[in-house]
Amino acid sequence: MAAGVLLVVVAAAMAMAAAVEGRFVVEKSSVRVLAPEHIRGHHDAAIGNFGVPDYGGTLTGAVLYPPDKKEANGCAPFASKFTAKSRRPVVLLLDRGECYFALKAWNAQQAGAAAVLIADSVDEQLLTMDTPEASPGTEYIDKISIPSALVNRAFGESLKKMAEKAETEGEVVVKLDWRESMPHPDERVEYELWTNSNDECGPRCDEQVEFVRSFRGHAQILERGGYARFTPHYITWYCPDAFKLTRQCQSQCINHGRYCAPDPEQDFGEGYEGKDVVVENLRQLCVHRVANDTGRPWAWWDYAMDYKLRCSMKEKKYSKACAEDVVTSLGLPLDKVLECMGDPNADAENAVLSKEQEDQIGSGSRGDVTILPTLVINDVQYRGKLERTAVLKAVCAGFKEGTEPRVCLSHDMETNECLHRNGGCWRDEATNVTACRDTYRGRVCECPTVNGVQYQGDGYTNCKAVGPGRCSLNHGGCWSETRGEHTFSACSDTALTGCRCPPGFHGDGHKCEDLDECKDKLACTCPDCHCKNTWGSYECGCKGNQVYIRGEDICIASSMSRFGWLVGVLVVSCAVGLGVAGYVFYKYRLRSYMDSEIMAIMSQYMPLDSQNNEHQPLRQQESEA
Missing domain, CATH: 3.40.30.10 (Glutaredoxin)
Structure with missing residues (x-):
């Protein structure tokens, strides 16, 4: 009997003994569907026995299914790289069959995938995808560095259908969660x-x-x-x-x-x-x-x-x-x-x-x-x-x-996923503020808090500063421009969110252009006015010696003739005289009124002499009583 035959017999005997007392356990991780809404939920996925599962970490990515059905099994190198419109990591979905699981993962990795899900072709319990026996052409196994997992046929079919509709119904977003796998x-x-x-x-x-x-x-x-x-x-x-x-x-x-x-x-x-x-x-x-x-x-x-x-x-x-x-x-x-x-x-x-x-x-x-x-x-x-x-x-x-x-x-463990393409997260190039945060359990894309200012957004494609103080950080992401000594910004400290072009400009707040008040007849509308546009404002002038009053948008004369001065002095003198006379009359009337009021009040408690005889009998009656 050959050694190989004996080993098969021995292994069979061991398997029968183990069947009584033990079992083969498929180690699983959770696949959580985040979008679209109607297929959200948690699903099991059997972790492949090759590559590098991200134990203790998570990976959120967009599911892509090869549009060319000839490539759907992943048995041959892909013609081009896979990228998601949202810039999320790509989770490539492939069909089971026709070649080794590990080869599918290797080809997916070469095509830019961050992880690979393989959809089972039959209805069965999940199994562990193992590496093939070493043979010529399998040298790629040691080079696989992305995680892989097998999902059941029904779940795989649902992902395929939604991935094919991504253009019209939005990306299929999943979260591979290994935090509780260990x-x-x-x-x-x-x-x-x-x-x-x-x-x-x-x-x-x-x-x-x-x-x-x-x-x-x-x-x-x-x-x-x-x-x-x-x-x-x-x-x-x-x-x-x-x-x-x-x-x-x-x-x-x-x-x-x-x-x-x-x-x-x-x-x-x-x-x-x-x-x-x-x-x-x-x-x-x-x-x-x-x-x-x-x-x-x-x-x-x-x-x-x-x-x-x-x-x-x-x-x-x-x-x-x-x-x-x-x-x-x-x-x-x-x-x-x-x-x-x-x-x-x-x-x-x-x-x-x-x-x-x-x-x-x-x-x-x-x-x-x-x-x-x-x-x-x-x-x-x-x-x-x-x-x-x-x-x-x-x-x-x-x-x-x-x-x-x-x-x-230690640095030996610190992979710092944020160093490579910012981990696929949002970053403001102007301030180098980033949503990528590297942790022991893997990088996360979360809008940060910088100098007490909170950013909000999905962390992948956008983050915006909100709340008080947001304008101090790159003008809150709004438009701003400086010319000479003048700086204008579309960020306002009185508004907690949003961007609005300041007075003198028009636009959406992320791009503002100078408003030509003169061209649009928004200023200097009086007959004697002439207008000159400036960056962010305008200047108005008047004909002759007139002076422009900005608040009233009118021109008035800046000088008078001698006769005009005389008339002006007489008018002012009359006005002053009338004012003084009115004041004296007002003071006299006010004093008389106050005197009469005071006397009336005092008469109730301290009768005057002229009133003594009138009230004497009453006082006598009171004393007799």
Whole structure:
């Protein structure tokens, strides 16, 4: 029996066992339709196991569906770039079928898409889109940097129909939301890597080796600071009873067929055997356990890296002695590691490897581990490229808000999406005020507040300053112009919004032109007036020696003859005399009136002499009484 056939049999046996206790879980993100109104809502989308899902972030974009149906499957490079009219990022919608999922994503990325949604072609439960096996022509897989997701057929059909009507009914706007795709319950992240010590399995093994090398520094910082707890895991299979005595099982398994791994060269006659891989898997598990017990859990990363450099199976350097030398060189107690490993030839279960097989079967929210390598963060399987920055971002998304360690906020993590084309957000070129705000969970397009002045708008195509003080910031986005010492603006501090051309100009407030008051007969209308237009105003003059009165729009004489002066003096004198006489008469009448009023009041309380006889009998009657 060939090794490949045996592996199929073993995998089938494992699948039957897992079906009882576990399951494969499709990790999903939320796709929220924002427009048009009648199809708004939330939908599930299965995260692709390639590219870089934006864990902890969001992406709002316009859905575009290739108008040429021949391009709709995305299996060939697109003839031109895709751009949205609103300048939003493009979320390209493609049909499933005819080629690899990853190839569709690569072609979409090359055509300018920020994300790709693939519509299923049949009615079924969502599945995880995986990468194809490495083969000539698949080198593009490592270059995919955009997120991908599979949506069900019904939702995909709705998006297609609305995208085709975008010209008349407006863009289809969706928000891809990964903020809750990664649980973030507390200040510590627990994550695990399911891997293999064998480095001869081609691109997948090379990917694991490179990841360990590049991520080691971040992992050790997280563990040394107590921010994260990392656990390595290794996938093994067991050999069915019917095959335990075959050469294949004896070559690929230890502990009498209980724990197996594929032959590195897929050839039982040469090189290393599968059981060599299992033994090294066991050693690395025990290295981690012993390192953890001695308070140095991060030493596993050093061992894994040094093992690849010093004892690589791929380079034919592996031996038991080489691996043990690495353990010793790191200051770990070799006897503790050997005690943990036990006897690989014993006809008995190994506690460490049995625990690995149990953990491989999913429980709770976590599904079965069936893809190698698999990264699990806070009990959720990571989907995407096994690459340093992408993984660190996913790990950092697992921290409770505000508890992220410094490594998550370092320049190494800071992508600053606002630096590239302003993140697709609005920006005022004159003042460099922008709606793009870069955050750990990705950039957002939100109209800002600058120096206490609030901008309002959609953040993508427009933002306008509103409220008091808005005119201090580039005149509130309104028209303004300066000529010489004069500056005019269409922004008014008395109006909280809007732009209105100032007096002397006409226009919409964003463009104002000088109003020719003379041409339009708006000023200097009196018969003796002549008008001269100026920028923003006008000047009026009068014929001869007349003077122009602007408020009355009239001309009056500026000089008089001698006779005119005499008449003027007489008129003024008469006016003054009449005024004085009137004032004297007014004062006399006012004094007489006041005297009479005072006397009348006093008479009620202090009778005058002339009134004594008249009131005497009354006073006598009062005294007698």
